[in-house]
Amino acid sequence: MCYEHDISDTISHRDTLPPPSVLRHVVDVHCHPTDSEITVKTMDNLPIIIGAMSTLQADQGLVRDLATAFPNKVVPSFGYHPWFTHWIALAPYESKEAHYRRIFKDADEHPEAFQKLLEHAPEPVTLQTVLEDVRQNLMDFPSAMLGEVGFDRAFRVSYDYFSSPGELSPFTTPFEHQLAILEAQLDLAAELGRNISMHSVKSQMATVELLDRMADRHGERWMKISIDIHSCGLSPQTWLSIEKRHPNVFLSLSTVINSRSPNHRALIAACSSRRILVESDSHKIDDSTQHTWDMVLIVAEVKGWLVESSWDEVVDESQQGVVRRLESNWREFVQGNHVGPNKLSKRTTRERQ
Structure with a gap:
């Protein structure tokens, strides 16, 4: 049989990729290729499919262009990331300064920092404008997802994201502001029937409550779409x-983020074999394939799945390798139309293997 049985040996040689016949079935469900330079040659040579995320106003068009140029390799995602939600006004505002003072209630406690932030911050855009932009992009690309959206309790706002992203201000975007923008985007995804790539950091209970709320609010419409919690940092519990309450929620993992903590292996072990996806979360397209493959190998190791070294041999379901299993999960994610938890039959032991 055409498999690598010694997974640990495979992982120790991560610079070695499988043949194109295997890689063409690998999907990097979440990455940021437009954050760096992309050449036609690089995209022509890209052996996998990528889910290209947008995050802020400046890169929505870049993702559009990439998906238009390479429709067979790029699944575009349009949305606004929580790190940039302070640039979004929930309602009309009197002035730029008034908007940012409304967001950062502690501006008077850090007057110099606020003035520095104000100097570099863009003119705010209204939530209505954001939603109109996302709606148009999703309608223009029938296979597009909503993403990257979410919430994040850990980040601090950069003074100038474009020139000095590492220089952080003392300010944080209020969680309630992030949540209002997130829910508005999720409502749009439910309306249009689009899958979602979601960011969740230091927000475990808020994530549970949000998913419960969305399921109650949208009912069958919500069950028609899939949600991926990307670079998932939730506890196994x-x-x-x-997983039990929301059959339409998947998780994806990346070595860039998740390998920082040993928790990701326990998460893989706990997760149903049908809910796992893989990603690179890479900001350089040249790194996407290797980073995604690294995570494929980790999933295989933890789950005890075989790793395909060829795509030619036909095997029965019980002997399917990790790439086939993950590809099947991706298909299920894309197709949506999930069965509600009250209709789910008891999972078999095989499903969790």
Whole structure:
């Protein structure tokens, strides 16, 4: 049989990729290729499919262009990331300064920092404008997802994201502001029937409550779409609670983020074999394939799945390798139309292997 049985040996040689016949079935469900320079040659040579995320006003068009140029390799995602939600006004505002003072209630406690932030901050855009932009992009690309959207309790706002992203201000975007923008985007995804790539950091209970709320609010419409919690950092216990109550929620993992903590292996072990996806979360397209493949190998190791070294041999379902299993999960994610938890039959032991 055409498999690599010694997974640990495979992982120790991560600079070695499988043949194109295997890689063409690998999907990097979440990456940021437009954050760096992309050449036609690089895209022509890209052996996998990528889910290209947008995050702020400046890169929505870049993702559009990439998906238009390479429709067979790029699944575009349009949305606004929580790190940039302070640039979005929930309602009309009197002035730029008034908007940012409304966001950062502690501006008077850090007058110099606020003035520095104000100097570099863009003119705010209204939530209505954001939603109109996302709606148009999603309608223009029938296979597009909503993403990257979410919430994040850990980040601090950069003074000038474009020139000095590492220089952070003392300010944080209020969670309630992030949540209002996130929910408005999720409502749009439910309306249009689009899958979602979601960011969640230091927000475990908020994530559980949000998913419950969206399921109650949208009912069958919500069950028609799939949600991926990307670079998932939830505890295994929290994930199992979500998995049981929300059949339309998947998780994806990346070595860039998740390998920082040993928790990701426990999460893989706990997760249903049908809910796992892989990603690179890379900001350089040249790194996407290798980073995604690294995570494929980790999933295979933890789950005890075989790793395909060829795509030619036909095998029965019980002997399917990790790439086939992950590809099947991706298909299920894309197709949506999930069965509600009250209609789910008891999972078999095989499904969790």
